[in-house]
Amino acid sequence: xxxxxxxxxxxxxxxxxxxxxxxxxxxxxxxxxxxxxxxxxxxxxxxxxxxxxxxxxxxxxxxxxxxxxxxxxxxxxxxxxxxxxxxxxxxxxxxxxxxxxxxxxxxxxxxxxxxxxxxxxxxxxxxxxxxxxxxxxxxxxxxxxxxxxxxxxxxxxxxxxxxxxxxxxxxxxxxxxxxxxxxxxxxxxxxxxxxxxxxxxxxxxxxxxxxxxxxxxxxxxxxxxxxxxxxxxxxxxxxxxxxxxxxxxxxxxxxxxxxxxxxxxxxxxxxxxxxxxxxxxxxxxxxxxxxxxxxxxxxxxxxxxxxxxxxxxxxxxxxxxxxxxxxxxxxxxxxxxxxxxx
Amino acid sequence: xxxxxxxxxxxxxxxxxxxxxxxxxxxxxxxxxxxxxxxxxxxxxxxxxxxxxxxxxxxxxxxxxxxxxxxxxxxxxxxxxxxxxxxxxxxxxxxxxxxxxxxxxxxxxxxxxxxxxxxxxxxxxxxxxxxxxxxxxxxxxxxxxxxxxxxxxxxxxxxxxxxxxxxxxxxxxxxxxxxxxxxxxxxxxxxxxxxxxxxxxxxxxxxxxxxxxxxxxxxxxxxxxxxxxxxxxxxxxxxxxxxxxxxxxxxxxxxxxxxxxxxxxxxxxxxxxxxxxxxxxxxxxxxxxxxxxxxxxxxxxxxxxxxxxxxxxxxxxxxxxxxxxxxxxxxxxxxxxxxxxx
DNA sequence: ATTATAATCGAAAACGTTTTAGTTGTCAAG
DNA sequence: CTTGACAACTAAAACGTTTTCGATTATAAT
Numbered sequence: 001x002x003x004x005x006x007x008x009x010x011x012x013x014x015x016x017x018x019x020x021x022x023x024x025x026x027x028x029x030x031x032x033x034x035x036x037x038x039x040x041x042x043x044x045x046x047x048x049x050x051x052x053x054x055x056x057x058x059x060x061x062x063x064x065x066x067x068x069x070x071x072x073x074x075x076x077x078x079x080x081x082x083x084x085x086x087x088x089x090x091x092x093x094x095x096x097x098x099x100x101x102x103x104x105x106x107x108x109x110x111x112x113x114x115x116x117x118x119x120x121x122x123x124x125x126x127x128x129x130x131x132x133x134x135x136x137x138x139x140x141x142x143x144x145x146x147x148x149x150x151x152x153x154x155x156x157x158x159x160x161x162x163x164x165x166x167x168x169x170x171x172x173x174x175x176x177x178x179x180x181x182x183x184x185x186x187x188x189x190x191x192x193x194x195x196x197x198x199x200x201x202x203x204x205x206x207x208x209x210x211x212x213x214x215x216x217x218x219x220x221x222x223x224x225x226x227x228x229x230x231x232x233x234x235x236x237x238x239x240x241x242x243x244x245x246x247x248x249x250x251x252x253x254x255x256x257x258x259x260x261x262x263x264x265x266x267x268x269x270x271x272x273x274x275x276x277x278x279x280x281x282x283x284x285x286x287x288x289x290x291x292x293x294x295x296x297x298x299x300x301x302x303x304x305x306x307x308x309x310x311x312x313x314x315x316x317x318x319x320x321x322x323x324x325x326x327x328x329x330x331x332x333x334x335x336x337x338x339x340x341x342x
Numbered sequence: 343x344x345x346x347x348x349x350x351x352x353x354x355x356x357x358x359x360x361x362x363x364x365x366x367x368x369x370x371x372x373x374x375x376x377x378x379x380x381x382x383x384x385x386x387x388x389x390x391x392x393x394x395x396x397x398x399x400x401x402x403x404x405x406x407x408x409x410x411x412x413x414x415x416x417x418x419x420x421x422x423x424x425x426x427x428x429x430x431x432x433x434x435x436x437x438x439x440x441x442x443x444x445x446x447x448x449x450x451x452x453x454x455x456x457x458x459x460x461x462x463x464x465x466x467x468x469x470x471x472x473x474x475x476x477x478x479x480x481x482x483x484x485x486x487x488x489x490x491x492x493x494x495x496x497x498x499x500x501x502x503x504x505x506x507x508x509x510x511x512x513x514x515x516x517x518x519x520x521x522x523x524x525x526x527x528x529x530x531x532x533x534x535x536x537x538x539x540x541x542x543x544x545x546x547x548x549x550x551x552x553x554x555x556x557x558x559x560x561x562x563x564x565x566x567x568x569x570x571x572x573x574x575x576x577x578x579x580x581x582x583x584x585x586x587x588x589x590x591x592x593x594x595x596x597x598x599x600x601x602x603x604x605x606x607x608x609x610x611x612x613x614x615x616x617x618x619x620x621x622x623x624x625x626x627x628x629x630x631x632x633x634x635x636x637x638x639x640x641x642x643x644x645x646x647x648x649x650x651x652x653x654x655x656x657x658x659x660x661x662x663x664x665x666x667x668x669x670x671x672x673x674x675x676x677x678x679x680x681x682x683x684x
Numbered sequence: 685a686t687t688a689t690a691a692t693c694g695a696a697a698a699c700g701t702t703t704t705a706g707t708t709g710t711c712a713a714g
Numbered sequence: 715c716t717t718g719a720c721a722a723c724t725a726a727a728a729c730g731t732t733t734t735c736g737a738t739t740a741t742a743a744t
Contacts, residue, residue, distance in 0.1 A: 002459065004700060015724045020702060030722060047459040051402060052700030055393045055729050062440075069426050075625035079422050084411050084443040091442065091453075096462070098404075099441050100433065101426040111433075117344065117389035120438070226629055257629045264631060283417035284624075287568055287599045289606060289631055346730060357694045362732060372692060394730030397699050 003044045011040050023048075063090055063310060064098045064121040066108050067128070077253060077282030078299045082149075085303030086125065093311045095122075109134060116144050123310045125149070129160070131194045147310045149302055151194060151323075159313060159321040161305045165195055165279075168295040168328035169202030169249065172277045175293075175330055176247045177210050179337070181275060185218035185236050185245035187229055187255050196221075199251050199279065218245055222255070229258030237266045237274070247275035247336070253282040256292055260335070275336040279328075291333035298326050345386045353382050365390070405432060405652060406440045406463040408450050409470070419595060419624030420641045424491075427645030428467065435653045437464075451480060458486050465652045467491070471502070473536045489652045491644055493536060493665075501655060501663040503647045507537055507621075510637040510670035511544030511591065514619045517635075517672055518589045519552050521679070523617060527560035527578050527587035529571055529597050538563075541593050541621065560587055564597070571600030579608045579616070589617035589678070595624040598634055602677070617678040621670075633675035640668050 005023075009016045014033070021029045022037035040046075054060050065086065067079065087097045098121055102108035112135065115121050122145065126135055129150035136156060139146045148160040169186075176184055186203045189196030200219070207214050217239065220232040229250060236245055250256040256278030263270040270276050271290035278285060281296035305324055312318045347365075351358045356375070363371045364379035382388075396402050407428065409421065429439045440463055444450035454477065457463050464487065468477055471492035478498060481488045490502040511528075518526055528545045531538030542561070549556050559581065562574040571592060578587055592598040598620030605612040612618050613632035620627060623638035647666055654660045 002461070006700080016701085017703080017725075018723060020700095021723090024702080026703095028722060033722080045459070047456070049397075049700050050460045050462050051393055051397045051400075052729090053702075055391075055397050055731090056700080056702050058393075058729065060393060069423075075419070076422055077417070080418055081411075083441060087441055087443050088445075097441050099425060099429055099439050101429050103430075114389070117387070118392045119344070120392050254626075254629075257626065261629065261631060282626075284596075284599065284626055287596075287603065289603060348730080358731085359695075359733080360693055362730095363693090366732080368733095370692060375692080391730050394699090395732075397701090397729085398731045398733085400699065 003046045008040050059122050061095050062098050062121045063095055063123050064115055065125045066100050066102055069101055077280055081299050082303050085300040086307050089304040089307035122314045125306055145313045147306045157321050159309050161302050161324045163297045163328050164325045165199035166202035169199045170206040171330045172249055173206035176275055181247040182212055183245045184247045187250040188221050189251055190221050224252050226254055226258045229255035230262050233259040233262035249277040251279050253278040253280045253285050253294055271334045277336050281331050290335045293333045293336035294331055295328040296331050297328050345388045350382050401464050403437050404440050404463045405437055405465050407467045408442050408444055411443055419622055423641050424645050427642040428649050431646040431649035464656045467648055487655045489648045499663050501651050503644050503666040505639045505670050506667045507541035508544035511541045512548040513672045514591055515548035523589040524554055525587045526589045529592040530563050531593055532563050566594050568596055568600045571597035572604050575601040575604035591619040593621050595620035595622045595627050595636055613676045619678050623673050632677045635675045635678035636673050637670040638673050639670050
């Protein structure tokens with residue numbers, strides 16, 4: 001069918017091992033032979049059979065990436081770019097990406113186990129990790145190569161890249177304070193989320209630094225669901241005037257959309273009567289009404305760093321487990337630029 | 343390292359071929375032996391080495407899916423669910439998905455060629471096909487298995503699944519007409535797009551059927567870019583009152599967002615002063631202001647059908663090339679439910 | 685008792701590559 | 715003339731399966 005190493009050997013009247021070594025630039029083959037081999041390989045259109053090479057080297061040059069389908073009304077605004085960044089970085093190193101969304105944690109764990117045992121991938125990229133993450137635990141246990149977008153337990157030593165949510169929210173809060181806001185609320189996540197903790201911490205820190213009080217009712221812990229965010233925002237806006245926040249930061253653009261609509265429905269104009277900040281800088285954030293100020297994650301860099309880390313890891317060229325914390329960028333738009341009219 | 347077929351053979355004192363045949367339920371192996379083999383395989387935690395099996399069978403049980411990164415301000419609202427549907431269907435048949443976004447058509451073609459020759463995948467899934475699609479042309483030429491989300495030249499015989507854009511837009515227009523609208527505009531795509539042609543055809547057909555005139559200036563052909571859609575909508579809304587459309591259908595939700603914002607900026611309230619319909623039913627469509635009426639593509643079914651078709655194709659169990667046309671569903675929301683006040 | 689038939693298993697090749705351990709031949713040093 | 719070093723190559727094993735073909739045994743039919 002397709003042209004193999006054997007065909008080249010036959011063509012030149014030499015052995016297959018000579019051909020293989022010529023193609024792989026072994027030192028113990030004459031440069032003239034190398035030249036001839038490469039020339040014939042080119043001429044016959046030879047391409048090494050990946051599967052055979054993989055069997056020999058017991059590797060697959062494949063990385064697995066799994067994510068969990070979101071709730072129906074949710075969406076992952078950055079999956080697209082994340083996948084692209086990872087796939088491109090992988091291709092640069094001769095790897096490819098195997099994607100397998102799983103509907104549940106258990107299904108995901110099963111798939112991991114299956115892939116580890118069948119040797120289907122050389123390593124994994126995890127995302128949305130959390131405290132006591134079972135995937136991290138399992139892979140550490142099996143000593144299988146992986147990197148993670150996100151942190152987990154501090155005593156688990158594994159390579160990760162994360163975006164500094166604390167610093168990001170601090171920047172956003174400082175931006176709001178600079179515009180004169182003093183009553184700032186935070187639409188946070190349930191305590192179980194480590195990412196949520198980091199981001200909330202940024203809120204608390206910067207408020208305290210600015211000497212601003214934080215009323216307990218300004219912190220709403222909700223799931224990353226539109227309806228929950230909408231309801232919470234309505235409640236915040238219904239507070240008595242002296243306590244009503246003039247700015248709200250939401251930990252997701254999805255939640256920020258709930259805030260925007262709650263404001264409109266409460267008879268307020270977001271961007272004028274209420275400052276709103278989101279997180280993620282989803283592609284549609286700039287098209288909302290008003291355009292949404294949001295924290296942009298350097299998602300392409302995250303993907304690129306993760307993959308190169310993983311490549312080095314499987315090659316054994318990684319002495320310590322790197323921990324990389326990247327900084328988000330505040331993209332200021334109309335939803336937060338109007339100074340607070342105290 | 344890991345447990346192979348040889349270990350089972352040694353454990354039971356039989357040959358590797360017997361073990362292999364037992365595991366694959368060959369008829370010429372005693373049922374008692376089968377039982378023992380399977381029991382030991384279970385006990386030792388045996389998993390067949392995929393690479394070895396692939397080399398033997400000269401297949402990879404991998405399907406390739408490539409897509410082109412969108413323009414910066416665009417986003418693919420359905421990539422997430424499409425990938426999920428495909429990956430899950432693939433997993434059910436023992437296949438996995440290799441994803442490799444490419445930045446240009448040429449890069450994509452190169453990657454295809456590379457993968458075909460190295461035998462890295464057993465087949466491809468294409469999407470966003472168009473007339474004279476070079477990918478389709480190449481793969482047909484090489485007789486390499488593939489299926490496509492979308493149609494192409496009528497004289498090219500290949501398996502595809504598509505969503506009936508013509509029928510979809512017809513439903514939407516009929517919905518608008520039923521609400522009393524008579525001046526309906528269409529924010530279409532450049533002529534080069536086959537999908538755009540199909541959808542526009544639905545507009546033209548249903549307008550003609552209803553005996554409604556179509557003024558040339560009601561058809562705006564623009565790229566699928568927010569700014570272009572916004573500008574076009576502003577122009578439509580600036581038409582003299584007698585010619586100004588009371589409803590606009592956009593061929594994408596992204597373009598529909600441009601229409602919504604143009605309406606607001608023109609001092610109109612979309613949903614009350616102007617009906618707007620989009621296409622795709624992006625996840626955020628329901629959260630827009632007002633919630634956007636849109637045509638929902640059965641994207642999960644598209645993905646599932648494509649993959650099962652491809653599985654049958656590579657297995658040679660496909661006599662004719664199937665052509666499947668699925669119907670979109672009109673999701674009616676506030677942006678179009680208020681009857682036109684003529 | 686002989687032969688045919690079926691049932692069960694094993695030996696070995698094959699997939700295409702890489703790599704180890706030689707093997708040859710040449711040439712210079714002793 | 716021997717020895718050793720070196721360059722350039724080859725044979726063959728190995729990776730873990732699957733599958734063809736032949737071998738063995740037992741059973742049934744003649």
